[in-house]
Amino acid sequence: MRASLAKVYVAATIPLHTVQVPHFLSQWAAQVASALSHTLGNEPHDGSDAGALVPAGTGFMLPAVPESESLETWVGLLLAAPKKKVSHSRKAMRSANKGLKDRINLVHCPGCARPKLQHHICEHCYGEFSRNLKQKNTGVPVMIPVLPPSALRKLAAAILQLSRDARRNKVVGQLYALAHRRGDDDAGYSWATMVLEGLIQGATDPSRAATEAMELYATLARKGHPQALFGMGRVLLAQIEAAPDTAATRMPRVIELWERSGKNGMPDAWYELGRMYQGTSYLGRDNDRMQECFEQGARAGSTQCCYALGVQQAARADELREQNNTKAAHDAITLSNRYFLQAAQHGHAPSAYNMGLRYLITDAANASSATEEQKRAHRLQWGVIPDDRSAREWFAAAAGKNFMPAMMNYGNMLMNARGSVEATPTTEELATAQRVYRRVLALGMAAQQLRSRETTPRAADDDTPQVMEHMVSEARRALQTLDARLGNGPSQSVF
Numbered sequence: 001m002r003a004s005l006a007k008v009y010v011a012a013t014i015p016l017h018t019v020q021v022p023h024f025l026s027q028w029a030a031q032v033a034s035a036l037s038h039t040l041g042n043e044p045h046d047g048s049d050a051g052a053l054v055p056a057g058t059g060f061m062l063p064a065v066p067e068s069e070s071l072e073t074w075v076g077l078l079l080a081a082p083k084k085k086v087s088h089s090r091k092a093m094r095s096a097n098k099g100l101k102d103r104i105n106l107v108h109c110p111g112c113a114r115p116k117l118q119h120h121i122c123e124h125c126y127g128e129f130s131r132n133l134k135q136k137n138t139g140v141p142v143m144i145p146v147l148p149p150s151a152l153r154k155l156a157a158a159i160l161q162l163s164r165d166a167r168r169n170k171v172v173g174q175l176y177a178l179a180h181r182r183g184d185d186d187a188g189y190s191w192a193t194m195v196l197e198g199l200i201q202g203a204t205d206p207s208r209a210a211t212e213a214m215e216l217y218a219t220l221a222r223k224g225h226p227q228a229l230f231g232m233g234r235v236l237l238a239q240i241e242a243a244p245d246t247a248a249t250r251m252p253r254v255i256e257l258w259e260r261s262g263k264n265g266m267p268d269a270w271y272e273l274g275r276m277y278q279g280t281s282y283l284g285r286d287n288d289r290m291q292e293c294f295e296q297g298a299r300a301g302s303t304q305c306c307y308a309l310g311v312q313q314a315a316r317a318d319e320l321r322e323q324n325n326t327k328a329a330h331d332a333i334t335l336s337n338r339y340f341l342q343a344a345q346h347g348h349a350p351s352a353y354n355m356g357l358r359y360l361i362t363d364a365a366n367a368s369s370a371t372e373e374q375k376r377a378h379r380l381q382w383g384v385i386p387d388d389r390s391a392r393e394w395f396a397a398a399a400g401k402n403f404m405p406a407m408m409n410y411g412n413m414l415m416n417a418r419g420s421v422e423a424t425p426t427t428e429e430l431a432t433a434q435r436v437y438r439r440v441l442a443l444g445m446a447a448q449q450l451r452s453r454e455t456t457p458r459a460a461d462d463d464t465p466q467v468m469e470h471m472v473s474e475a476r477r478a479l480q481t482l483d484a485r486l487g488n489g490p491s492q493s494v495f
Contacts, residue, residue, distance in 0.1 A: 149184035270297030310339035356394035392419030
């Protein structure tokens with residue numbers, strides 16, 4: 001073999017004579033071309049655009065790039081990156097997997113009942129819509145954005161939350177119905193619930209709408225929808241109340257539906273089931289089963305179950321304390337605080353109020369002035385060290401959700417500068433307390449007016465009217481004090 005062929009060569013990736021080199025690389029490119037012509041001058045060359053041959057080990061260092069030209073893009077360097085190759089078998093496999101996924105996600109279009117991909121616009125319906133719009137209007141097709149079903153459901157929920165107009169129910173019902181026709185089961189459940197509760201007015205045939213709602217409940221329940229399972233249980237419970245003699249046959253079905261609802265993702269179903277085991281006319285009291293339901297709901301994230309367990313453990317701590325079992329009572333009140341804390345961190349107002357009570361000391365004017373003996377007694381009874389700032393924060397959290405007992409305590413702490421850095425309340429704190437008490441007064445008077453229109457007699461042991469009247473009177477007295485300290489007019493005149 002010829003000596004020239006015994007050399008080891010590598011192919012240069014860039015044909016130098018076909019690439020336009022930037023200015024700052026021209027000198028370096030000239031050196032490369034000179035070295036190649038000197039080294040390989042005796043080698044045959046056909047003059048094609050194939051890369052020149054460079055002996056192995058030959059290297060050329062790139063020159064320093066001037067700052068003015070550092071951002072230039074050299075197309076030659078970009079062409080040097082090889083394209084990743086994919087085999088035909090892998091391409092076929094990817095295509096087959098995509099086709100299988102598309103077949104799995106096929107649904108029927110609610111408009112034309114033809115098969116289409118889930119969460120995709122039906123090509124037939126959209127094409128027909130565009131043609132009609134083009135013929136009807138200016139001749140230019142308009143792109144209409146199509147909201148997903150979940151967006152329609154969220155829009156309906158936002159309208160219910162933000163609006164108090166009586167006409168909103170009809171609009172919300174139509175949005176829920178539209179979202180359900182496009183495949184949203186949660187929207188279908190909400191529509192059926194509004195129909196059965198009589199919130200959708202103006203229906204041409206109310207009995208037919210109620211029948212359709214019941215059929216939808218049953219359909220969703222068969223699919224395992226947790227809210228629909230719970231709703232079917234409520235319907236059966238209403239039938240039991242209308243015909244008590246059917247409780248023996250229908251009550252087991254209610255329990256089964258609510259258990260399935262809790263296991264399928266509705267934690268509050270465990271709370272309702274636990275309340276049933278507290279003792280009703282249809283189920284006897286079963287403390288063990290009630291405790292089991294509350295614990296399962298708490299593990300699933302139900303704030304109602306956490307609150308119920310916190311109340312139970314607090315009552316158990318009082319019983320153990322009366323029996324002089326101090327250690328067991330301390331363990332029970334600590335467990336109660338954990339349940340209240342878990343629920344309060346998820347926005348449960350009564351639990352946040354109870355957490356505020358745990359930190360609020362009543363044997364002293366404030367936590368900073370309490371003696372060590374008072375703090376030790378408080379910790380032994382409530383499981384936490386007294387702290388006015390923590391109590392104030394928890395009362396504020398519950399007051400933000402219009403929980404009136406917490407609003408009363410929060411306003412009182414603001415007026416007395418408890419939990420504040422300053423020894424006396426600031427003007428801002430007094431103004432905040434004034435707004436809180438005005439809100440208490442408005443809520444209390446509205447509740448009293450609503451209760452005065454009720455026709456169903458209340459139980460003899462229901463002290464809600466007396467408690468509400470007491471809070472309203474205390475709020476009026478606090479507002480008079482705040483008006484005098486702030487120099488404002490009487491606040492109660494606006495009500």
